[in-house]
Amino acid sequence: MAYLSQLASYTLQNIRQTLSYDSGLGTVCVRYAAKKASTSTRNKPLNIRPKHRGWKVQDGHFVNAGHKLVLQLTCRFHPGLHVGFGSDRTLYALESGKVMVTCEKINPNLGNYWVRKSYAGRENSVIYKKHFNIIPEPQHNRFMLINTI
Numbered sequence: 001m002a003y004l005s006q007l008a009s010y011t012l013q014n015i016r017q018t019l020s021y022d023s024g025l026g027t028v029c030v031r032y033a034a035k036k037a038s039t040s041t042r043n044k045p046l047n048i049r050p051k052h053r054g055w056k057v058q059d060g061h062f063v064n065a066g067h068k069l070v071l072q073l074t075c076r077f078h079p080g081l082h083v084g085f086g087s088d089r090t091l092y093a094l095e096s097g098k099v100m101v102t103c104e105k106i107n108p109n110l111g112n113y114w115v116r117k118s119y120a121g122r123e124n125s126v127i128y129k130k131h132f133n134i135i136p137e138p139q140h141n142r143f144m145l146i147n148t149i
Contacts, residue, residue, distance in 0.1 A: 051071070051073075052071065053071045053072055053073060054070070054071065054072070055069070055070055056068050056069055056070060056071065057069050057099050058099070059099055059100060059101040060098065060099065060100075061098070061099050062096075062098055062099075062137075063093045063096065063097070063098075063099055063134070064093065064096045065093055065094060065095050066092060066093060067092060067093045068090055068091070068092050069091040069092060069093060069099065069132050070090065070091040070132060071090055072089050072090070072091075073089070074089070074118065075089060075118060076129075076130075077091060077129070077130045077131070077132055078104075078106065078129050078130070078131045078132075079091050079131070079132060080100075080102065080104075080131035080132055080133035080134075081133040081134060081135075082094045082095045082097065082133070082134035082136060083132050083133065083134055091132050093134050094134065095134055095136045096134075096136065096137055097134040097135050097136040097137050098134070098135045098137070099132065099133070099134060100132075100133045100134070100135055101130055101131070101132055101133070102130070102131050102133060103128050103129070103130055103131075104128065104129065104131050105126060105127065105128055106127050106128070106129050108127065110123065
């Protein structure tokens with residue numbers, strides 16, 4: 001028991017000596033870090049999942065209705081025949097058929113805000129963009145007359 005009380009008094013004396021010392025001008029207190037030193041938490045690399053944007057179907061492939069053709073962040077590709085334009089700028093097929101990609105000249109409506117933002121500085125130049133078109137598969141010619149009027 002006496003040994004434990006001596007150990008406790010020695011440790012308290014050592015702590016007092018390390019935390020404060022007399023420099024002649026006054027007592028200076030030293031404060032040590034409360035946490036262990038480690039790397040910054042602000043600069044850790046973020047593992048962001050890839051977005052997988054771009055062409056999903058190439059020119060000449062066959063697609064069904066509702067199939068996604070292109071995922072894009074900006075209007076890089078434009079919808080053509082039988083192609084829909086989603087709210088997140090996704091191009092999708094409205095009908096089943098063969099995909100055909102064409103490069104066409106566009107005349108953007110500069111009255112629209114996002115068009116002015118996208119095509120700023122290109123007002124008097126010719127602008128070509130890729131358009132996705134769907135050529136629908138031909139209907140079969142096997143029709144049967146059901147009723148006459």
